[in-house]
Amino acid sequence: MDGYRVDRRDFNPGERIDYTGVYFKNLTNTGKIVEDVLELYRPDGKPKRDTMLHVFEDLGPARKFWSKMKDGNLYKVQVDNAFVRHRGDMQLTEKVKHLVEQESEPKSAAMAYWNGEQTENPENELLVEYAVVTEVVSKSNDERRAYLIKRIWG
Numbered sequence: 001m002d003g004y005r006v007d008r009r010d011f012n013p014g015e016r017i018d019y020t021g022v023y024f025k026n027l028t029n030t031g032k033i034v035e036d037v038l039e040l041y042r043p044d045g046k047p048k049r050d051t052m053l054h055v056f057e058d059l060g061p062a063r064k065f066w067s068k069m070k071d072g073n074l075y076k077v078q079v080d081n082a083f084v085r086h087r088g089d090m091q092l093t094e095k096v097k098h099l100v101e102q103e104s105e106p107k108s109a110a111m112a113y114w115n116g117e118q119t120e121n122p123e124n125e126l127l128v129e130y131a132v133v134t135e136v137v138s139k140s141n142d143e144r145r146a147y148l149i150k151r152i153w154g
Contacts, residue, residue, distance in 0.1 A: 001084075003055040003126055004062030004137070005075045011133045017077065018130050019053040034097045034106075041110040047085040052127035055079055059137075061090065061123035066138075067148035073139045077131035086127040091119040 005017055027035065038049060055077060056062035066074045092113035099106035118124075138144065 001079050001081055002134070003057055003077050003079050003128075003131065004059055005053070005055050005077045005131055005133075006062055006066040006069055006072050007075065008069070008071050008073065010073065010139070011075060011136070013133050013135060015133050016130055017053060017075070017133060019051065021050060023054075024050040030097060030100060033100050034093065037096055037100065037106050037110050038093065038113065041107060041114060043114050046114055047127055049127065052085060053130060055126045055128050055131050057087070057124040057126060061125075063147060064123075064151065067144055067151055069144075071141065072144060074137040074144075075133045076135035076137055078134050079126060079128050079131050083129040084126050085129070086114075087116055087124055088113045088127070089116075089118050089122040090125050091121065091123050092117065095119075 007017060008022075009017070009020075011017060024035065035049060042048065056065070059076075062074060066072050089112075092109050095109040096106040096113070099109055
């Protein structure tokens with residue numbers, strides 16, 4: 001299955017992308033709390049998010065995330081279905097973040113994420129063991145910034 005990976009590392013077609021844990025090491029305090037909440041409600045049999053490579057299912061959400069990542073590269077990747085460990089809607093992780101910031105109970109949003117529930121406009125991520133680059137979509141910071149400006153200002 002095809003997907004999209006945003007990564008600061010430099011890859012070329014045919015190269016394998018493995019998990020490194022760098023993203024989780026650089027989280028803000030709120031980001032760490034969100035990940036702690038998701039871990040608290042992670043069901044048995046589901047992988048820990050901080051041990052898996054995150055791949056976007058669709059280009060739109062990948063571009064959105066990429067546009068906010070300084071020095072990020074955008075890749076189209078191939079993922080073996082046998083190595084997909086979870087498919088979750090990132091809109092639900094954003095809901096967990098919003099609830100944490102509002103000091104509201106995030107349990108139902110976290111459980112919905114782990115149950116694979118979908119919001120009205122899902123932005124799905126796949127938690128996978130690895131992915132293989134099939135295409136370099138962009139390594140250009142100028143293109144990334146232009147996309148961000150267009151997304152913000154229309």
